[in-house]
Amino acid sequence: MVAELLRRTWAMTWKDVTVELRARERVTAMLFFAALVLFIFNFALGPDREKLREVAPGLLWLAFLFTGMLGLGRSFQAERENECFEALLLTPGDRESIYYGKLAGNVLFMVIAEALILPLFGILYNLDIWGLLPSLALVAFLGTLGFSAVGTLLAAMTAHIRAREVMLPLLLFPLTVPVILASVRATEAILLGEGLGEVSQWLKLLVGFDVIFLVVSPLVFEFVLEE
Amino acid sequence: MARLSFAARLHGGAAALLLAVGLYWGLLAVPADAFQGEVQRIMYLHVPSVSTAYLAILVTFCASILYLWKRDLRIDAVAHSSAEIGVVFLGITLATGAIWGKPTWGVWWTWDARLTVTAIVFTMYVGYLMVRAFAEEPQAGARYGAVLAVLGLPAIILNHFAVQWWRTLHQPSSLIRPGGPSVAPVILWPLVFNIVAMLVLYSYFLLERVRLERIRHRAAESRLKRGRRG
Numbered sequence: 001m002v003a004e005l006l007r008r009t010w011a012m013t014w015k016d017v018t019v020e021l022r023a024r025e026r027v028t029a030m031l032f033f034a035a036l037v038l039f040i041f042n043f044a045l046g047p048d049r050e051k052l053r054e055v056a057p058g059l060l061w062l063a064f065l066f067t068g069m070l071g072l073g074r075s076f077q078a079e080r081e082n083e084c085f086e087a088l089l090l091t092p093g094d095r096e097s098i099y100y101g102k103l104a105g106n107v108l109f110m111v112i113a114e115a116l117i118l119p120l121f122g123i124l125y126n127l128d129i130w131g132l133l134p135s136l137a138l139v140a141f142l143g144t145l146g147f148s149a150v151g152t153l154l155a156a157m158t159a160h161i162r163a164r165e166v167m168l169p170l171l172l173f174p175l176t177v178p179v180i181l182a183s184v185r186a187t188e189a190i191l192l193g194e195g196l197g198e199v200s201q202w203l204k205l206l207v208g209f210d211v212i213f214l215v216v217s218p219l220v221f222e223f224v225l226e227e
Numbered sequence: 228m229a230r231l232s233f234a235a236r237l238h239g240g241a242a243a244l245l246l247a248v249g250l251y252w253g254l255l256a257v258p259a260d261a262f263q264g265e266v267q268r269i270m271y272l273h274v275p276s277v278s279t280a281y282l283a284i285l286v287t288f289c290a291s292i293l294y295l296w297k298r299d300l301r302i303d304a305v306a307h308s309s310a311e312i313g314v315v316f317l318g319i320t321l322a323t324g325a326i327w328g329k330p331t332w333g334v335w336w337t338w339d340a341r342l343t344v345t346a347i348v349f350t351m352y353v354g355y356l357m358v359r360a361f362a363e364e365p366q367a368g369a370r371y372g373a374v375l376a377v378l379g380l381p382a383i384i385l386n387h388f389a390v391q392w393w394r395t396l397h398q399p400s401s402l403i404r405p406g407g408p409s410v411a412p413v414i415l416w417p418l419v420f421n422i423v424a425m426l427v428l429y430s431y432f433l434l435e436r437v438r439l440e441r442i443r444h445r446a447a448e449s450r451l452k453r454g455r456r457g
Contacts, residue, residue: 150378157371161361170357171375174350175382178389185393205389212381220374223295 005100008093012101013108016075020109026074030113034067038117038124052125057187059125061180063117064140065147068110072151073168075106076159085159089225099221103152110144127191135190139199142206143183149213150175157224182206235435242431245424249275252417260414266330271417273323275425276316277345283313283429284352284379291376294369300444301437303369306376308436310355312429317349340387340394347386351379365444 020026041059045052052059079085088098118136122129129136151172158167173180183206186199196203231239253271260267290306293299324342325335336342355375362368 150382153374153378157358157374160367161358161363161371163357163361167354167358167361170350171354174347174354175378177347178382178385181389181393201392205385205392209385212385213378216378216381220295220377223370223374226370 005094005097008091008097009100009104012098013104016102016105017108019078020105026071026078027109027112029074030067030071030109031116033070034063034113034117035120037063037066038120042124049126053127056121056125056127057184057191060117060121060187061143061184063121064110064114064144065180067113067117068106068144068147068151069169069172071109071113072106072148072155072172073158073165075102075152076155077164080159095222095225096218098225099152099156099218102156103148106148106152106155107144110148111141114140114144129191132190135196136187138196139183139186139190139203139206142203142210143179146179146206146209146213147172147176149210149217153217153221153224156221178205178209182209231435235431235438238427238431238434242424242428245427246421249417249421249424253421257413257417263331266327269323269327270414271421273320273327274418275422276323277320278422279425279429280313280316280320282426283309283316283433284348284383286433287313287352287376288380291373294373295377300365300369301441303373304437304440304444305433307359307369307372308433308440310352310372310376311436312432314349314352314356316425316429317345317352320345321349338394340390343390343394344383344387347390348379348383351375351382355379 038059041063042052045055076085079088091098118129118133118140121127151168154168154171154175158164158171161167182202186202186206189199189202190196250271254268257268259265286309287306290302290309294302294306321342324345328337329335355372358375359368359372362371
């Protein structure tokens with residue numbers, strides 16, 4: 001049962017990764033966009049280094065989330081071409097594996113983008129983040145997981161309605177405020193040199209959000225996909 | 228068809244009468260608050276609106292779960308209508324809160340925990356209504372709406388905790404807490420009365436809105452039939 005689900009999920013993820021390896025559309029766009037966002041922030045805030053340092057955690061997460069939003073939107077819109085969506089629905093087995101497969105792909109692409117954003121961020125804004133990387137990576141992963149858990153579901157939904165590019169962020173951001181808040185606060189504390197113990201409350205909130213939406217989202221996913 | 232039934236007219240009339248009495252009681256008859264003065268009277272509109280709004284959202288949540296289970300479009304009409312009314316009352320809540328906040332706190336808006344959560348819920352349900360408007364067919368809109376409402380409740384609860392921690396970690400309660408320490412009976416009774424009046428108004432809106440949805444549904448069906456014959 002579980003082995004079957006894992007196998008199907010893996011097939012789904014592998015399909016997305018293969019498409020990405022051949023077309024190199026999504027990750028390329030995400031990486032370039034992320035770099036641009038970091039540049040634009042600099043123009044918006046001016047060269048004052050102290051001020052930049054104060055708002056750094058928020059900037060970092062805005063870069064993560066805007067970039068992630070780009071990738072999420074593509075994940076189901078790409079399936080609209082050549083009736084790929086109908087083919088997806090025809091695949092035998094539970095719809096849950098489609099959700100988990102898409103989710104794994106989305107998390108993977110977002111993590112790749114973050115792996116570029118984080119060092120670039122440290123270099124451009126002259127922050128000493130190198131020793132803090134493990135704890136930052138943990139927070140980034142938990143935040144990304146929660147954001148994508150809701151985002152994958154909503155991306156599937158908004159792929160089928162009018163004004164879809166606008167509707168995904170409109171629906172996703174209010175629902176994921178807890179993730180954004182917890183991730184930014186935890187990142188702030190880590191950048192200030194506090195240990196993971198200091199931010200345990202926010203980490204618990206992140207884990208709680210991830211668990212709840214990793215359970216609820218696949219349950220309602222089949223209602224989104226119905227034709 | 229277009230005219231309201233006797234019961235519906237009675238229902239609407241009762242809501243209007245109750246609200247008129249309640250607002251007269253709260254806005255004119257009751258003495259003004261000793262500390263806040265006349266501006267405190269806005270509470271008689273603000274608190275009933277917010278309790279009605281959250282009830283409406285709860286109704287939407289329950290009806291959405293029921294819809295996903297039973298697949299009856301009539302149940303979905305209840306969810307949709309209730310969400311619409313909820314958004315209106317959340318809007319009234321935010322507006323009256325801001326009007327009260329300006330003379331009391333000195334600002335229209337502050338990132339207080341309750342304000343922030345209410346604003347987040349408002350944006351969530353505006354999104355809900357937009358999805359329903361943008362869906363390509365009513366059945367799909369009903370499913371998407373129900374899914375959003377199901378996601379909404381855990382999200383609201385988590386938002387509540389997140390925002391509460393965020394504010395309490397950074398800003399110990401320096402603001403006047405809405406509602407005050409304890410409420411005197413002279414204030415409590417008109418408040419309770421207004422809440423009841425608002426709930427009657429809500430039930431009236433809900434019934435009429437559901438009826439409207441049914442008429443619209445029937446009109447679409449008969450158009451479809453005529454189209455087939457012609």
